Amino acid sequence: MKIRDKLILGHNQFFGVNHLSSARGVATEQYFSSTENVISLVRTAYRAGVTGLMLSTHERARAIADAIRSDSELSSNLHLHILLPYMAKYVRMANERGAISMLEETLKQATWTERLAIGLKAGTGVITKDLPAILAALTTIELLPFKGLNVQSVFLHNSLTDMLSALRSTEVVKFFVKNIEEEHGVCPAFCTLSAGLTMSYFREIGLEAPVIMAPFNPAGFQMNPSRERCEQLLQEYPCHMVAMSVLAAGHVKPADAALYLSSLSGIDSIIFGASSPGHVTELSSVFGTRVNQTVTH
Amino acid sequence: MSAGIRCGVIGFGKMGMLHASLANAIEGSRLAAICEPNRTVRNWFGTLSPNVPAYQDYADMLDAVALDAVFICTPPSSHIEIATACVRKGCHVFIEKPVSLTAEAAKPLVELLKQTGKIGMVGYMMRYADTFSKAREIVKQGVLGRVLACRGTTKVSQNYKAGKGWRYSRKESGGGVLIAQGIHAVDLMCWMIGTPRSVNLRSNSHYSGTVEDFAQALFLWKGDTIGSLDSSWSVDGHRLLLTSLEMTCENGTLTVDDDTVRLFLRKASGKYPEGWTSLSKPELSNGVSADIGGPFYTRQDEAFLRAVRGEGENESDVRSAWSTQHVIDCLYRSADANGASVELNNEYDLAVR
Numbered sequence: 011m012k013i014r015d016k017l018i019l020g021h022n023q024f025f026g027v028n029h030l031s032s033a034r035g036v037a038t039e040q041y042f043s044s045t046e047n048v049i050s051l052v053r054t055a056y057r058a059g060v061t062g063l064m065l066s067t068h069e070r071a072r073a074i075a076d077a078i079r080s081d082s083e084l085s086s087n088l089h090l091h092i093l094l095p096y097m098a099k100y101v102r103m104a105n106e107r108g109a110i111s112m113l114e115e116t117l118k119q120a121t122w123t124e125r126l127a128i129g130l131k132a133g134t135g136v137i138t139k140d141l142p143a144i145l146a147a148l149t150t151i152e153l154l155p156f157k158g159l160n161v162q163s164v165f166l167h168n169s170l171t172d173m174l175s176a177l178r179s180t181e182v183v184k185f186f187v188k189n190i191e192e193e194h195g196v197c198p199a200f201c202t203l204s205a206g207l208t209m210s211y212f213r214e215i216g217l218e219a220p221v222i223m224a225p226f227n228p229a230g231f232q233m234n235p236s237r238e239r240c241e242q243l244l245q246e247y248p249c250h251m252v253a254m255s256v257l258a259a260g261h262v263k264p265a266d267a268a269l270y271l272s273s274l275s276g277i278d279s280i281i282f283g284a285s286s287p288g289h290v291t292e293l294s295s296v297f298g299t300r301v302n303q304t305v306t307h
Numbered sequence: 308m309s310a311g312i313r314c315g316v317i318g319f320g321k322m323g324m325l326h327a328s329l330a331n332a333i334e335g336s337r338l339a340a341i342c343e344p345n346r347t348v349r350n351w352f353g354t355l356s357p358n359v360p361a362y363q364d365y366a367d368m369l370d371a372v373a374l375d376a377v378f379i380c381t382p383p384s385s386h387i388e389i390a391t392a393c394v395r396k397g398c399h400v401f402i403e404k405p406v407s408l409t410a411e412a413a414k415p416l417v418e419l420l421k422q423t424g425k426i427g428m429v430g431y432m433m434r435y436a437d438t439f440s441k442a443r444e445i446v447k448q449g450v451l452g453r454v455l456a457c458r459g460t461t462k463v464s465q466n467y468k469a470g471k472g473w474r475y476s477r478k479e480s481g482g483g484v485l486i487a488q489g490i491h492a493v494d495l496m497c498w499m500i501g502t503p504r505s506v507n508l509r510s511n512s513h514y515s516g517t518v519e520d521f522a523q524a525l526f527l528w529k530g531d532t533i534g535s536l537d538s539s540w541s542v543d544g545h546r547l548l549l550t551s552l553e554m555t556c557e558n559g560t561l562t563v564d565d566d567t568v569r570l571f572l573r574k575a576s577g578k579y580p581e582g583w584t585s586l587s588k589p590e591l592s593n594g595v596s597a598d599i600g601g602p603f604y605t606r607q608d609e610a611f612l613r614a615v616r617g618e619g620e621n622e623s624d625v626r627s628a629w630s631t632q633h634v635i636d637c638l639y640r641s642a643d644a645n646g647a648s649v650e651l652n653n654e655y656d657l658a659v660r
Binding site: 039172206234235258 | 324325327328329331332338347350351354355356357544545546566587588589590592594595596597598599600602
């Protein structure tokens with residue numbers, strides 16, 4: 011399985027994440043607290059050729075998903091890529107209650123729809139003892155808001171991908187792939203901020219042509235362990251690469267980023283953030299030209 | 308992979324998972340065992356890492372597995388007892404912050420580490436963040452002249468109700484937002500300016516009930532440098548923790564947060580010109596072996612493991628954490644006395660000894 015979208019709109023701006031300025035992130039989040047503003051930007055992006063949208067399972071994702079559902083153009087054509095889990099929520103809950111209580115309570119608090127979806131009839135004890143069963147149940151719950159939409163892939167959050175790669179948790183990595191493919195019928199994918207580690211490990215365990223989202227930018231920002239090693243692995247390991255952090259948190263000019271990305275073979279898609287219609291139009295034009303975009307309307 | 312530093316992790320919660328992953332990802336070390344009292348979590352770990360043994364009791368782990376270094380990620384009330392046992396078994400120790408509930412409780416460990424020569428590091432990871440380490444370098448170079456006033460902030464939208472577990476028990480955690488998050492800003496101030504000579508603290512526990520949610524502190528250093536800290540985990544609009552310092556100095560101002568260092572100089576000094584200089588994270592960062600939760604954690608663990616091999620400085624040792632802990636003790640003493648000024652004991656001033 012692979013991702014067909016050459017250009018994907020990222021979601022960080024909607025949820026207050028800005029790696030160059032936290033203050034700017036807060037200001038942007040205020041603007042996008044209006045779902046109408048979010049949808050307006052998504053629509054502009056789509057019409058400029060950005061056929062994919064990444065969404066984390068943030069609390070506000072449900073409202074955004076509902077708004078997409080009620081928009082005939084976007085609901086039929088826009089491809090969604092879901093990033094899960096929404097780590098900040100689980101970290102906060104784990105801080106408040108401890109990891110076990112957090113998972114037990116998440117499952118206990120599941121609505122009837124969610125319980126039905128995960129087949130949770132009896133207590134939560136059996137599920138919480140079995141890590142793959144927990145992952146499967148939480149994945150199902152987190153994907154419910156996007157039911158009926160054009161979901162193309164599910165990305166595992168970089169914190170988990172990188173932890174699994176570091177601990178060499180082959181069983182769990184392979185379970186994630188199988189579960190997303192077989193239970194949800196979409197493309198399993200991995201976000202990583204440790205591309206060197208993750209790609210080497212995936213190659214070692216024989217994961218064939220996985221979809222990976224990792225930073226690629228001329229500044230080498232977040233390209234771990236080094237820009238050279240990430241570029242080398244991109245050449246050596248056949249995978250479907252979605253380039254992220256392409257503007258190095260605003261440190262790199264779009265034209266320079268596009269030039270760099272076009273010099274690499276092996277980048278299948280580009281994901282970028284934008285906070286205004288003008289910005290998204292400019293970036294889609296710059297990146298669209300460089301990746302020889304084939305819009306999959 | 309049998310060579311390298313054999314690492315153990317005690318307490319497989321959020322921080323335990325992080326250090327276990329890093330110990331396995333950093334070249335020249337590997338995860339050799341974990342200890343976690345909760346059986347369900349041990350079962351999960353068995354799925355994650357089937358070849359690494361998991362123990363219920365740390366003493367059993369230390370008896371059964373030959374370890375070179377141990378990451379201690381348990382609630383703070385147990386740090387000293389566990390660290391002492393590890394060092395007596397011949398292990399180097401990394402202890403998550405705070406080192407202990409009080410500085411007094413950590414004193415025997417400071418002595419034991421001195422006697423044995425073992426490495427003891429405490430998890431003040433902000434010292435390894437690109438922006439804060441650059442800020443300290445600028446301050447220590449003397450480009451700004453003497454620091455006259457320092458304002459620290461930590462804020463995050465995290466806690467709006469009473470929680471369960473050790474974090475909400477002052478007996479087990481030592482306190483609330485000050486010791487959990489504000490302590491990083493306090494440690495950075497001590498690292499950059501020195502140990503203060505007196506402190507005041509006002510706090511309230513509006514949401515948690517048992518530990519403080521809002522903490523506002525004042526600091527006075529030698530030479531009349533003054534400072535303040537505003538710390539809360541119940542502030543709206545901050546999904547991620549923001550830590551920042553603003554230092555007004557004789558020759559200008561330095562502001563630093565997780566993303567940027569901004570420097571304003573009235574007169575050019577060293578390699579920095581007159582006026583504004585801004586250095587952002589992408590400009591300052593270098594690659595790390597793996598980024599799991601933030602590159603500063605990796606740099607911190609790499610520094611610990613290098614120090615274990617005898618190849619580098621231990622920038623965040625137990626002794627400096629002991630000194631920071633004394634500042635925190637005095638702040639809590641001040642809050643208990645309705646914000647009265649509390650003088651610090653000279654014994655804890657790293658510059659004095």
